[in-house]
Amino acid sequence: MRMNKLFAGFSVLALSAMMLSGCGGPPPNKVHSKDDLKGKNVGVQLGTTGDTLAEDIENAKVEKYNKAADAVQALKQGKIDAVIVDLETAKSFVEKNNDIRVLDEEFADEEYAIAVKLDNQALQEELNGALKALTEDGTLQDIKANYEGDEQGQHPYQVKTNASRDKGKLTMATNAEFPPYESHDDNGSVVGFDVDMMNAVCDYLGYELHIDDMQFESVLPAVQSGKADVGVAGLSVTEDRQKNVLFTDNYAVTHQVIIVRKK
Amino acid sequence: MSLSESIRQNFIEGDRWRYLADGLKTTLFITVFAVMLGMVLGFLVAIIRSTYLRTKKLLIPDLICRLYLTVIRGTPVVVQLLIIYFVIFGSVQISKTLVAVIAFGVNSGAYVAEIVRGGIMSVDIGQLEAGRSLGLNYRQTMIHIVMPQAVKNVLPALCNECIVLLKETSVAGYIAINDLTRGGDIIRSITFAPFLPLLAVALIYLIVVVVLTKLVGILERRLAANDRR
Numbered sequence: 001m002r003m004n005k006l007f008a009g010f011s012v013l014a015l016s017a018m019m020l021s022g023c024g025g026p027p028p029n030k031v032h033s034k035d036d037l038k039g040k041n042v043g044v045q046l047g048t049t050g051d052t053l054a055e056d057i058e059n060a061k062v063e064k065y066n067k068a069a070d071a072v073q074a075l076k077q078g079k080i081d082a083v084i085v086d087l088e089t090a091k092s093f094v095e096k097n098n099d100i101r102v103l104d105e106e107f108a109d110e111e112y113a114i115a116v117k118l119d120n121q122a123l124q125e126e127l128n129g130a131l132k133a134l135t136e137d138g139t140l141q142d143i144k145a146n147y148e149g150d151e152q153g154q155h156p157y158q159v160k161t162n163a164s165r166d167k168g169k170l171t172m173a174t175n176a177e178f179p180p181y182e183s184h185d186d187n188g189s190v191v192g193f194d195v196d197m198m199n200a201v202c203d204y205l206g207y208e209l210h211i212d213d214m215q216f217e218s219v220l221p222a223v224q225s226g227k228a229d230v231g232v233a234g235l236s237v238t239e240d241r242q243k244n245v246l247f248t249d250n251y252a253v254t255h256q257v258i259i260v261r262k263k
Numbered sequence: 264m265s266l267s268e269s270i271r272q273n274f275i276e277g278d279r280w281r282y283l284a285d286g287l288k289t290t291l292f293i294t295v296f297a298v299m300l301g302m303v304l305g306f307l308v309a310i311i312r313s314t315y316l317r318t319k320k321l322l323i324p325d326l327i328c329r330l331y332l333t334v335i336r337g338t339p340v341v342v343q344l345l346i347i348y349f350v351i352f353g354s355v356q357i358s359k360t361l362v363a364v365i366a367f368g369v370n371s372g373a374y375v376a377e378i379v380r381g382g383i384m385s386v387d388i389g390q391l392e393a394g395r396s397l398g399l400n401y402r403q404t405m406i407h408i409v410m411p412q413a414v415k416n417v418l419p420a421l422c423n424e425c426i427v428l429l430k431e432t433s434v435a436g437y438i439a440i441n442d443l444t445r446g447g448d449i450i451r452s453i454t455f456a457p458f459l460p461l462l463a464v465a466l467i468y469l470i471v472v473v474v475l476t477k478l479v480g481i482l483e484r485r486l487a488a489n490d491r492r
Contacts, residue, residue, distance in 0.1 A: 025354055043439070047452030063439040064449065070349075074439070077353050217452040224455065244455040 026078025029261040034105045037258070040081040043071035045177075047217035049236045050084035050256050053107055066215060067177045069093070075259060076100060083259040086234060088148060090257045092179040103258040110238075111250035112181075114198075115223050115231035118246055123229065127248045130201045140251065143196045147180040157196035163203040170207035172198050173228035175216035181234040194232045197251060220245055273459045279450050283460075286446025287467055293363045293442065294429045300368025301428065302421075305375025308332070310405070312376065313383040317391070318401065328376070335373035341434045343370055348438045363435045371428045378424060382417035383409060415486050422479040426472050433468075443467060 031037060039059040044051040046064040054062045063080055065071040071083045072093050085093075090102045114131075116123045134140045139157075146155040174194060176182045182192035190211050202209040212228055223231040223245050236254075237247045274280040308328045315325035335343070344366040352362060386409045394404030436445035447464035451457055 027356070046436075046445075046448060051452065064436075064441070064445070065439045066437055070437075070439075073349055077349070078356060079359075217448055220455045221451065221457040225457070240453065241455065 026076065026261060029081075029263055031082045031103070031258065031260045033103065034107075034258065037082060041079070043074055043080040043083045044068075045071060045085065045216060048085070049110055049238060050086070052238070053256055054084050069177060072097065072100065072259065075261060078261070081260070084256050085259060086178075086181075086236075087254050087257050088180055089178055089234070090259050091148075093259065099262050100259050101262050103260060105258065107256040109253055109255050110236040112234055112252040112254060113237050113247040113250045115220060115235050115241070115245040115247055116229065117223055117226060118244065120229075120246065124246045124248055126205060127201060127230070130204045131249055131251055133204060134197075134200050139200050140197065143193060143200065144252070146196070147193045157200055159199050160203040164206040165208040167206045168208065169210050170198075170202055170205075170230065171210045171212055171228045173212050173214060173219045173222040173231045174233040175219055176213045177216070178234050182232075193252070194234065198230070198232055269456055269459055273450055273454050273456055274463070277453075279453070282441070282446035282449045283443065283463060283467065284446075286441055286443035287471075289360065289435075289441060290429070290432050290443040291471070293360060293367060293432050293435060293440075294425075296364040297367035297371055297428055297432070298425050300364060301371030301375050301424075304369065304372030305379055308372065308376035309379035309383060312380050314401075316384070317388070332373050332376060335370055340367065340370045340431055341437055344434065344437060359438055359440050362438065363432065363440055367428060367432055367435075370431070371424060374424050374427075375421065378417050378420045379413065381420075382413035385416055386412045418479065418483055418486070422476065425475060425479075429471060429475070430468060 031040060037054075037057045037060055040057075041061045041063060042054045042057060043063045043065060044054045045068040046066060048068075051062070051064060054060060063071070063074070065074070068083070068085050068089055071080070071085070074080050075083050076097060076099060083090075084107075087102075087106070094100055094102055114127055116127065131140070142155040143157050145151045146153060146157070172194075174182050174190065176184050176190040176192075178192075180192055181194045182190055185191045190213055195211065198209055198211075201207075212222065214222060216233060219228075219231045219233045219235070220241065222228040231245065234252075234254075235241070235247075237250065241247070274283075308331065311321050311324045311328050315321045344363065347366045348359070348362045390408055390412070391404055394408045395401070399407065432442055433444035435442040436448060441449070443464055447460040450460040454460070
């Protein structure tokens with residue numbers, strides 16, 4: 001008798017859990033412009049420029065996720081009302097999810113650059129030289145075309161097998177959760193614009209590229225502490241960051257956008 | 264940068280210490296309620312398991328309990344947390360703190376269950392038999408004779424479980440809960456100075472654990488007051 005009661009109790013628990021996960025869709029979208037963000041739940045990736053922007057929105061409750069993808073997942077399930085993220089990343093999320101869209105309104109332009117340790121001007125200059133040369137010979141433009149525009153996937157960068165590796169290892173700290181700049185491919189290797197660019201830079205300068213994938217908020221501390229030589233993670237140049245690391249010349253210009261549910 | 268300057272930058276400027284203070288509140292809230300849920304679940308499962316082992320009754324509940332123990336102890340708590348947040352409560356609007364309480368409580372329950380079962384089984388079977396031959400039924404014997412001795416035996420292990428749980432809640436940041444660890448992470452993400460925020464977070468956890476250990480020590484002494492020395 002008591003055994004049956006207990007069993008029934010467990011079944012009810014299990015059933016209600018199943019029902020909970022099945023019923024009810026996300027609430028209707030209420031964000032149609034930047035102004036609508038006031039007082040809403042806004043998702044961001046911790047430590048990104050979207051995080052900084054969201055903090056400035058009046059009365060908004062900012063939910064800081066470890067990964068932009070988790071913020072997007074929460075948005076789809078109606079746990080938050082909007083996500084602020086970099087344009088290119090937003091596009092790649094929208095491509096894979098047909099129930100979300102990017103609002104036309106944009107935030108101010110920002111520049112991506114490579115971060116190096118504050119006292120390592122030599123490396124900064126070296127990288128600037130490489131970026132300049134690779135822009136002049138069209139390599140960077142090709143890499144860019146491989147990730148955005150009409151010719152995606154048609155210009156993959158081939159690592160030069162015959163390039164010199166005399167200068168030894170160059171460790172790149174990144175957070176491979178940020179497509180198309182860096183993400184994991186089907187085999188689990190880190191790929192993306194930043195990776196191709198750094199491969200080109202290393203081929204040009206004679207380094208051997210070593211990629212260290214970590215949490216986004218650990219990228220700059222890794223550079224500061226010398227655990228990594230460079231931080232390349234779609235890092236926007238901001239005043240706060242410039243106090244702690246040196247930035248090279250910018251290699252991409254982008255801005256933050258708002259993702260919302262379609263309905 | 265001098266120490267006083269970095270203290271100012273990390274904690275005082277922009278009232279950043281609030282991230283730690285609010286985080287501590289959240290961490291303590293989640294821990295307290297998760298411990299309560301874990302204890303209830305754990306004792307329930309332990310009683311079912313030990314009853315089955317000693318009397319061969321409650322076979323089906325015992326099977327369910329064993330399934331629960333296998334699944335919960337066999338998977339990492341972060342994964343359980345994410346599954347509860349994104350899968351089980353996927354389209355349900357529910358407070359994240361509640362999700363964390365459920366996840367950590369259910370997780371802790373599995374460990375508490377095995378600790379308490381160990382305590383119950385450690386009480387000599389003669390105690391149970393003595394109780395039964397004095398005319399008490401199984402339930403009365405458990406409540407008045409076995410459990411009081413069992414609980415006293417497992418108190419240090421339960422205290423240990425509370426400490427583990429407190430520290431395990433540091434992964435709550437995965438579902439964007441601003442707990443103590445995440446508070447430190449947020450400060451780090453603003454100031455990019457890893458040293459002080461991490462140290463401060465560690466120190467706060469340590470203080471909480473030391474206080475907790477002291478309290479359990481007092482409780483243990485009180486419970487031991489009528490022991491033979």
